[in-house]
Amino acid sequence: MNIRNIEDKVLLINQLNYRGNKINIYLTTNKNINLYALEKLCDSVGWVRRPFKKVKIAIEHSFLIISLFHIKDNSNILIGFARATSDHAFNATIWDVVVHPDFQGKGLGKILMDQIIQQLKYADITTITLFADPQVIMFYKNLGFLADPDGIKGMFWYPH
Numbered sequence: 001m002n003i004r005n006i007e008d009k010v011l012l013i014n015q016l017n018y019r020g021n022k023i024n025i026y027l028t029t030n031k032n033i034n035l036y037a038l039e040k041l042c043d044s045v046g047w048v049r050r051p052f053k054k055v056k057i058a059i060e061h062s063f064l065i066i067s068l069f070h071i072k073d074n075s076n077i078l079i080g081f082a083r084a085t086s087d088h089a090f091n092a093t094i095w096d097v098v099v100h101p102d103f104q105g106k107g108l109g110k111i112l113m114d115q116i117i118q119q120l121k122y123a124d125i126t127t128i129t130l131f132a133d134p135q136v137i138m139f140y141k142n143l144g145f146l147a148d149p150d151g152i153k154g155m156f157w158y159p160h
């Protein structure tokens, strides 16, 4: 599936079994996402909260946003999210990869990552990096990511 400029939505999974119901899962690259829904999703995996204002700026300035959701009572329920920042030429970095615990283990994390990588490749970006929490290193390795290639180590600077 090619997801270039999907500002509306595409059907990703038809009739997924969820709590005795059949639901459809959709994907969109629309940046206009509900920040409260994103905060709720991040809360569901125990991430530390970030100021809304900054999250809004980060999303606006991201190269690519991918959201996964289902529709309940005419509302979009956000269940997956990932984004990438980029110099639009050589490099991109993937951030905030998350799938709601109720929907983990169903292949959605892999779909999110595959779609981000496909989109970045389409933009001719050849170096894709990310920072993996220890418990998800194998998840990313299975997707083809290498830890510290050529001995390169990530380095961080924080304000003192």
Ligand SMILES: CC(C)(COP(=O)(O)OP(=O)(O)OC[C@H]1O[C@@H](n2cnc3c(N)ncnc32)[C@H](O)[C@@H]1OP(=O)(O)O)[C@@H](O)C(=O)NCCC(=O)NCCS
Residues within 6 Å of the ligand: 045, 096, 097, 098, 099, 100, 103, 104, 105, 106, 107, 108, 109, 110, 111, 131, 132, 133, 135, 136, 137, 138, 139, 142
């Ligand atoms: C990491 C995360 C996005 C994976 O999403 P998911 O929808 O559960 O993953 P999938 O079902 O697509 O799994 C794809 C494959 O990765 C494997 N996998 C999933 N999570 C894994 C983990 N933590 N460690 C190792 N392998 C993992 C699955 O077993 C599956 O393998 P298979 O293809 O051989 O069957 C999800 O667990 C999550 O949101 N975690 C909390 C937030 C987080 O830690 N994000 C990463 C921050 S760096």
